[in-house]
Amino acid sequence: MGAKPLLSTCLSPALIPLYDLSNTIVVVIDIFRATSTICTALDNGAKAVIPVATVEECLRLEKEKPEFITAGERDGKVIDGLQGGNSPLEYSPEVIKGKVLALTTTNGTKLLHLVKAADEIVIGSFLNLDVLCQYLVNSGKDILLACAGWRDKENLEDTLFAGAIIHKIEGHFQSTCDSSFMALSLYRQSLEAPSLLDFMKSGSHYHRLARFHLEQDMAYCCSINKHPIVPVYKAPFLLPQEVSSLSEMENF
């Protein structure tokens, strides 16, 4: 039996250049709210999500592709001229089924564009935790958990989600990465809180978004396994991994 694949964690987009992305699946993590919104939209029937790096490009798509739903935020606020924001609650099946969502966000979509050299890019959130973990274990590849953070600083909710993944899959990987250890330690601390959402309230981003009355969004983003799909990046689209291939995977 060969050596186990590596599991590493990058807590800030600014540190991505320190990691070798070859033969690696990068999990993009932006819990509040980009990756939670992507999982929701795709599970609710969106044909695809296009992660767009800049507001300008998203505004251009709004003009040129009237069939798209264009959406985005900067600093937690909806952008004028786009149809939607970055709330998972906006993308019910009635709204999104059969549509393409072009989405630009402060941290998450920017990070996705930073890791394009990866062998594969997938999207992680509490909404797809277990199915994502299955996917990673079955891949046989090295894994980098890439946290979007907040303006290049580490943040609580993304680190915590990295810890939740590590907690589930660490036995299948080797890790010599202190940031993985610290994320796992944080996750273990969170298990002592009354709830995941309650623990999140210690984070700066929770309070930033609460000022915009987005508490319902954040509660939604803390729902575990509500949207059991794995969004996979096939440039320029994020597409839901076929359910058939997921169901064929061994349990872990």
Added chain:
Amino acid sequence: MGAKPLLSTCLSPALIPLYDLSNTIVVVIDIFRATSTICTALDNGAKAVIPVATVEECLRLEKEKPEFITAGERDGKVIDGLQGGNSPLEYSPEVIKGKVLALTTTNGTKLLHLVKAADEIVIGSFLNLDVLCQYLVNSGKDILLACAGWRDKENLEDTLFAGAIIHKIEGHFQSTCDSSFMALSLYRQSLEAPSLLDFMKSGSHYHRLARFHLEQDMAYCCSINKHPIVPVYKAPFLLPQEVSSLSEMENF
């Protein structure tokens, strides 16, 4: 009463540009081993420590300043041509009393040169924990805990020490910084381990240094309050803060 000063934590030297250093005391933290060695040398009677950014500059001082003790390491190994390494155990009073130590290290001295815009720079290690905390509380200034990490990645021992400081002084400061929260959470987890040293053994750097048979060094670096001085940077020197002014400070 005015607002409390800010307490922030930077877990990687690569993220230092994200922080405003004005009116701020930066605590440089490189537990294994630069900042532990600096506290040891100064408490054991060194007149001053000169933190040197490059090996080349240290080799030049070795030639030009025969009265200095030049020392340094890269990647945990002593540098050929210098007199000493980066082990606190090398700098007993017999060796260092009355001498100037010119020291270059992989991460710690590099970080010190990155934060020169700070209002004040001090050196932190478990060896001077309590006296350092007193100093910070009494300063009335904003504080940035700056971790040296390992080659720009976060590491366990420096983050843990930041958490130990926060644990002691958080009531005196305001913090909206997720990295401070995460460091504190890590420190709280460490209290459940049989000992601080035992918890450190989960870190990658412990194992890196153990391969060079430096376990004794690391045990020494985990001794709490063994060298109760505050090294303060007065370019180009690190000097011990006068004991008299420390003893005048109020308890916290």
